[in-house]
Amino acid sequence: MPTVVLTGFPGFLASAFLPNLLSRLDVATSVTCLVQSHYRPLAERRAAEISASNPAWKDRVRLVEGDITKSGLGLAGDEAIQLRPETREVYHFAALYDLALPRPLGMKINVDGTVNVLDFISGCSKFQRLHYISTCNVSGRHPGNFTENNLIVGQRFNNFYEETKYLAEVEVQNRMKQGLAATIYRPAIVVGDSRTGATQKYDGPYGALYWILHCPRIAPMVTVGNPRKIHVNLVPRDFVVSAISRLSALNTSGGRVYQLCDPHPSTVDELYSIFSEATGRRLVRFPVPAALARGAFKYIPGVRRATHISPESIDYFTHPTDYTCDNTLRDLAGTGISCPAFRDYAPVLVRFMREHPEIGAEAMH
Numbered sequence: 001m002p003t004v005v006l007t008g009f010p011g012f013l014a015s016a017f018l019p020n021l022l023s024r025l026d027v028a029t030s031v032t033c034l035v036q037s038h039y040r041p042l043a044e045r046r047a048a049e050i051s052a053s054n055p056a057w058k059d060r061v062r063l064v065e066g067d068i069t070k071s072g073l074g075l076a077g078d079e080a081i082q083l084r085p086e087t088r089e090v091y092h093f094a095a096l097y098d099l100a101l102p103r104p105l106g107m108k109i110n111v112d113g114t115v116n117v118l119d120f121i122s123g124c125s126k127f128q129r130l131h132y133i134s135t136c137n138v139s140g141r142h143p144g145n146f147t148e149n150n151l152i153v154g155q156r157f158n159n160f161y162e163e164t165k166y167l168a169e170v171e172v173q174n175r176m177k178q179g180l181a182a183t184i185y186r187p188a189i190v191v192g193d194s195r196t197g198a199t200q201k202y203d204g205p206y207g208a209l210y211w212i213l214h215c216p217r218i219a220p221m222v223t224v225g226n227p228r229k230i231h232v233n234l235v236p237r238d239f240v241v242s243a244i245s246r247l248s249a250l251n252t253s254g255g256r257v258y259q260l261c262d263p264h265p266s267t268v269d270e271l272y273s274i275f276s277e278a279t280g281r282r283l284v285r286f287p288v289p290a291a292l293a294r295g296a297f298k299y300i301p302g303v304r305r306a307t308h309i310s311p312e313s314i315d316y317f318t319h320p321t322d323y324t325c326d327n328t329l330r331d332l333a334g335t336g337i338s339c340p341a342f343r344d345y346a347p348v349l350v351r352f353m354r355e356h357p358e359i360g361a362e363a364m365h
Contacts, residue, residue, distance in 0.1 A: 008093025068113035099312035106164035197352025225318035
């Protein structure tokens with residue numbers, strides 16, 4: 001049976017994407033989810049829930065244990081032999097999203113893992129297209145506009161997550177130059193679902209929200225850089241999933257890069273106002289040099305634990321890059337799929353945080 005391989009399941013984006021993928025594939029095509037062994041129980045539960053939601057999807061989701069960090073994707077011999085001729089497309093979501101990840105771990109998962117996926121594809125005789133999930137943050141701290149045509153622009157990086165995702169996309173684009181059929185999707189900073197608020201972890205901007213929600217009426221907030229000039233580009237999970245589902249179904253999207261970002265992102269100043277409105281707290285702002293703020297959250301005992309604000313996230317409040325998304329806007333025009341304004345769904349994210357205090361900030365890996 002022809003199959004589409006999905007990596008990153010049962011992670012945050014891949015789990016939400018699987019129903020969309022099943023809904024557009026013909027009934028003769030299955031989806032093979034490459035799953036790490038320690039996530040097998042969770043993957044089985046999520047796959048069962050998804051399959052149960054639509055009778056037409058029964059028996060069309062197959063879980064295969066593997067590991068992108070290993071040669072041949074860590075597949076057992078028989079699995080690899082069977083899977084290669086069946087594979088028509090690959091959606092490569094798997095990556096380690098952690099702003100504080102050590103470089104060797106980022107290289108192993110984000111870069112080597114992507115190269116192993118590319119090598120696996122090279123042995124698939126009937127392969128049609130790779131759909132690679134990158135990130136807008138391959139831009140690093142490039143000043144000014146970063147377009148969908150940009151990649152290697154001499155940028156420096158905020159952290160090893162950005163650097164290793166950049167190096168991984170370089171590998172993908174090099175294979176595309178050699179003839180690989182592929183489409184690249186670059187989400188901006190992904191937050192929870194705009195309709196339900198659902199998210200898998202509280203990191204990035206959620207640190208500030210956590211702190212604000214735990215202040216009774218007035219929340220003291222550090223500001224760095226120029227909050228009226230710097231933009232923070234946030235996108236909800238449902239927009240990212242819907243956009244990838246729609247764009248990946250287009251024959252014309254082959255060979256293109258799509259930046260899945262907010263074309264009208266909030267400034268830091270606007271973001272703080274939105275946080276204040278959504279939480280019902282008054283924010284009192286204290287301007288502090290960025291290096292001092294980063295050091296305080298990193299080195300002063302108890303500060304990070306009390307606020308849940310990571311020192312790595314401070315860099316995104318002085319981030320000098322703005323993102324354009326001409327390909328995305330053009331190819332989604334008339335579909336009804338667009339990035340909602342953060343102001344419109346921020347209350348939904350806050351409500352979810354209030355109702356689910358048990359969720360932490362740890363990444364799946």
